[in-house]
Amino acid sequence: MALKKTTEKQDPYFIDFPGRVAKVQKAMAAAKIDVYLGSRLRTASWITDAFCPWRTYVVIPKKGLPTVFTFVIDAARVADDSWLDDDHVLGYAPMGGMDQIPLVADFIREELGVKKGRIGVENGLSNYLPEGVLTHFEYQQFEAALAGADLVDAYDIIDKLSLIKDEGTINRFREASRIVDIGHKAVRAALVHGGYKGKTETEIGGIAAHAMRKAGSEWEWSFTGGNEIASGYRTGLAGGACTPASRRRIRKGEPLMVDIHAMFKLGQGDHSHNYLIGKATKRQKWHAQNFVDIVTLTLKTYRAGISPSGLAEKMMNFAEAQGFAEYMVPGFEHGIGMTGDEWRIGINDGPFPFWTNPDHVYLENELIICAMQYACPDENIGFRYENPILIRRKDCEPLSRYPLGVEEIA
Numbered sequence: 001m002a003l004k005k006t007t008e009k010q011d012p013y014f015i016d017f018p019g020r021v022a023k024v025q026k027a028m029a030a031a032k033i034d035v036y037l038g039s040r041l042r043t044a045s046w047i048t049d050a051f052c053p054w055r056t057y058v059v060i061p062k063k064g065l066p067t068v069f070t071f072v073i074d075a076a077r078v079a080d081d082s083w084l085d086d087d088h089v090l091g092y093a094p095m096g097g098m099d100q101i102p103l104v105a106d107f108i109r110e111e112l113g114v115k116k117g118r119i120g121v122e123n124g125l126s127n128y129l130p131e132g133v134l135t136h137f138e139y140q141q142f143e144a145a146l147a148g149a150d151l152v153d154a155y156d157i158i159d160k161l162s163l164i165k166d167e168g169t170i171n172r173f174r175e176a177s178r179i180v181d182i183g184h185k186a187v188r189a190a191l192v193h194g195g196y197k198g199k200t201e202t203e204i205g206g207i208a209a210h211a212m213r214k215a216g217s218e219w220e221w222s223f224t225g226g227n228e229i230a231s232g233y234r235t236g237l238a239g240g241a242c243t244p245a246s247r248r249r250i251r252k253g254e255p256l257m258v259d260i261h262a263m264f265k266l267g268q269g270d271h272s273h274n275y276l277i278g279k280a281t282k283r284q285k286w287h288a289q290n291f292v293d294i295v296t297l298t299l300k301t302y303r304a305g306i307s308p309s310g311l312a313e314k315m316m317n318f319a320e321a322q323g324f325a326e327y328m329v330p331g332f333e334h335g336i337g338m339t340g341d342e343w344r345i346g347i348n349d350g351p352f353p354f355w356t357n358p359d360h361v362y363l364e365n366e367l368i369i370c371a372m373q374y375a376c377p378d379e380n381i382g383f384r385y386e387n388p389i390l391i392r393r394k395d396c397e398p399l400s401r402y403p404l405g406v407e408e409i410a
Contacts, residue, residue, distance in 0.1 A: 013175070013265055015168040017049055017083045020161070024060055027157045034117035035108055036060040036154060037142070040132035041340025043122065043158050044068070045266050048089075050081035051219070051339060056132075057104050061112050069104050101138070105145035119146060120154025125354040128343045129223055159347055162337050165367045165390075169338065172267025173367060173388050177399035179215045179262040180269035183227075184402045186211030187258050187273075191409050196256075196277055201229040201245040208260040217262035221339060222270070228259040231277075236375050236382035241329070252278035255381050255406075266338040270369055271400035272384040276408045284381060288406035290324040291374045291383040295404060298332055298370060302362070302389055302396035308333060308345065309358035327382075329373040336369050336388055366391040370398070 024047075028036055038044065038058035045051070047058050047066055054071035056078075065088050070078050072091030079089035090107075092100045108114050121142070124133040133155075134142070143151055165173075190199070190207050205227035209220050220226035225244020232254040234243055243257070250256055254277055262269035274291070276284055298315055312330055319325040335345035335356065343356075345368055350357025362368075370389045375382040383406060390397040 011168075012171045013168050015049065015166060017047070018065075020047065021060065021066060023161050024157055025062060027161065028060070028062065028120065028154075031120070031154065031157065032118055033120040033152065033154055033157075034062060034114050034149075035112060036120040036157065037104070037108070037122070038158065039122050039134050039138070040155070040158075041130050042162070042337055043132070043340075045338035045340045046158060046162050048078065048082045048084060049266065050078045051266065052078060055100065057100070059104065059107060059112075061114075067107065067111075069100065069107075072098075101141040101145055105142060108146060108149075114149065116148045117150070118152050119149050120157065121151050122155040122158075123153050124155055124348075126343065130340065132340070156348060159344075162341065163346065164363060164365045165337075169267060170365070170367065170390060172265045173269070173336075173390075174399050176217070176262045176264040176267045176269030177271065177388055177401070178269075179212050179217045179264060180260055180271045180400055181402045182215045183208035183212040183217075183260045183262065184258065184271065184273050187260075188407070191250075191256075191275065191277075196250045196252075196409060199250050200247050201231055201234075201250070202247055204229045204250070204256075204258060205245040205260070208258065212260070212262045215262075216264060217269075218265075219263040219339075220261045221263045221268055222259075222261045223342075227261060228257075228272075230257045230259075230382075230384075231255070233377070233380035235274075235384075236377040236380050238375055238377055241371070241373055241384070250277060253281075254278075255284070255383070256409075257382070257384050259384055259386060263339065268336060268339065268342075268388070269400065270336075270386045270388060271402055272386045273402060274383040274385075274406045276406060279410060280408050283379070287324075287327070287374070287376060287379070287381055288383070290319075290322060290327070291385070292405060293322070294319055294324075294328065294374075295370075295372060295385045298372065299389070299396060299398060299404075302370065302391060304362050304364045304366075304391055304393050307359050307361050308356060312358075324374075327374050327376045329375060332370065332372055333368045334371050336367055362391045364391060364393050370396075 072093040075091030229245035230243035259272040346360030
């Protein structure tokens with residue numbers, strides 16, 4: 001069956017998905033892999049161009065098109081969203097011979113004719129809940145159902161190929177970031193002139209979500225609570241990197257952190273903006289200036305050729321010299337790709353398996369989240385900065401254009 005028409009090459013969001021598959025197959029050949037059995041959310045997104053929230057498997061043969069297996073209730077929608085045709089998006093169900101393991105295994109053995117050889121799978125570890133690596137049970141069941149074939153780790157094929165972003169992917173992230181900026185404008189408009197009075201964190205999250213949805217966002221994609229809103233002491237919680245909105249009311253004299261998310265064609269927008277509600281104290285302003293100064297320096301420092309450890313050392317030395325190092329969480333980024341590829345940066349070749357290699361050297365056209373937390377729990381204050389940045393040869397491009405600052409809402 002002929003493929004559905006994909007977006008035209010002149011479309012700024014065009015991605016050559018058949019070309020991606022061909023690159024995977026070339027890497028498979030080099031690794032002597034007969035079939036790639038993908039199970040991670042990042043793999044499903046990068047190959048199918050569709051959001052796959054249910055347990056999904058992507059089977060890539062040596063030649064030809066991938067076939068996707070997802071929960072039967074969602075298969076028709078995934079096929080409609082994907083560039084793949086209906087023959088290559090199939091559903092599994094809790095029925096005889098139709099549940100996940102036998103359906104996928106029979107397809108590999110009978111349809112693809114692979115009864116021996118090497119099958120690439122995605123094992124591993126993640127601090128990211130929906131990563132999608134094979135469970136112990138799945139691995140055992142596939143190993144038994146595909147007896148005669150060897151299951152070998154092959155996740156690095158997708159990781160290496162997806163590291164450098166193509167123009168269509170970058171443009172999707174730019175558009176998602178533009179949508180996030182619209183959300184921030186709506187929040188600010190709701191806060192000023194006393195508008196914050198009586199509003200809760202959940203309401204602030206909803207105001208942002210409504211504005212972003214109207215602008216075209218498909219999902220507040222974060223798995224840490226959608227839009228993350230923190231006020232008062234919650235802004236200074238140690239680590240400060242996960243604050244689902246609570247029913248706490250916004251109060252005068254306290255900080256407010258607004259970390260909102262949008263998604264456009266699986267590209268992700270993520271930006272945090274910070275406020276001081278009411279007239280700020282001298283001490284609050286001191287903390288705020290520290291934070292703005294280090295974010296400014298960090299964005300000026302990012303470029304191809306530096307490493308996470310090298311950048312962190314420079315920034316922490318700066319914080320030490322300015323007298324606020326104890327308030328900085330010593331991490332400055334997390335990875336980003338199409339939906340599902342949120343955490344690891346670079347390739348899994350560092351001292352801690354399945355974590356960022358701290359000495360990974362950034363390359364041109366990597367796209368990461370500049371993510372920074374400043375936390376002073378003893379004073380019930382903290383700030384967060386998150387923004388997708390495109391690594392360039394001599395600098396970086398922050399994709400959200402919303403002005404950096406800690407705004408005082410009088």
